[in-house]
Amino acid sequence: MLDITALTKEDAATCPVRSVLSKVTGKWQILIFLALEDESHRFGELKRTVGDITPRVLTENLKSLERDGFLTRTVHSGPPLAVSYELTEMGHSFIKVIKPVVFWAGDNFQSIDAARKKFAS
Amino acid sequence: MLDITALTKEDAATCPVRSVLSKVTGKWQILIFLALEDESHRFGELKRTVGDITPRVLTENLKSLERDGFLTRTVHSGPPLAVSYELTEMGHSFIKVIKPVVFWAGDNFQSIDAARKKFAS
DNA sequence: CTAAATAGTGCGTAATTGATACTTAGTACC
DNA sequence: GGTACTAAGTATCAATTACGCACTATTTAG
Secondary structure (H helix, E strand, O other), X not given: OOOOOOOOHHHHHHOHHHHHHHHHOOOOHHHHHHHHOOOOEEHHHXXXXXXXXXXXXXXXXXXXXXXXXXXXXXXXXXXXXEEEXXXXXXXXXXXXXXXXXXXXXXXXXXXXXXXXXXXXX | OOOOOOOOHHHHHHOHHHHHHHHHOOOOHHHHHXXXXXXXXXXXXXXXXXXXXXXXXXXXXXXHHHHOOOEEEEEEOOOOOEEEEEEOHXXXXXXXXXXXXXXXXXXXXXXXXXXXXXXXX
16 A cells, blocks of 8 residues: 555655645546646636636635646737637546546546435434 | 546546546545455444544445445344444446546556656656 | 443644736837 | 837735535444
């Protein structure tokens, strides 16, 4: 098994696996990856695609993903002013491993729902 | 592309993909899956393996995963009193798709670190 | 009844997330 | 120049969620 043990918070921070997972398995990151999979999008497009994300949170997530090298941010001076976001090679590489997880989610949604109903009884 | 659009919170709650992802991509769930991959473990063993999780949070996560059918909880009346946790078939099925993500994290840790250093400059 | 070992809870605090309204930037029109 | 229009964020404060620590509960041996 991979070593994910961490006796202290400091250990956890230096564990490569944990460090990476914490950057990509939040509530919004995977949705942003999916939205950008096939083509670059502007800020407003991303916001509309995800739908229920607030601009503040979208900005935070995009900054973090840019900082970690998953996507690039390009400013096109207008009119109209436009900023586009695009996955990097590493971003596309990550999408290859996360998509099976997304498909798994789609395939197993009903089993989980069934388990939940059964558990309640 | 898969549809992950949600115009309202209610939409988001009923989106199968989002619903499943929210249950398995938290801070601790993947670590718990990894710890249980090869064999069942008792509460205290899990706590020591993960290392920096508090009992309260471990309990919460185990309850949630049990409720959703990813693992089973078995009480062995003592002495000493023991409670063991074990992945279900669905739990093992999920581990198959999440392990590539974990390996990806291990493989790409340095690229991300490099991107971060470059971005800072 | 007391003790020892394992499993879990309760409660107050800290960090994150969220909603809403506001600010900045670039350009065109008057 | 001044006003307006559109896109891209920010600021502020409230609400939610997660965390840390100490405490409680259960089971059986002596």
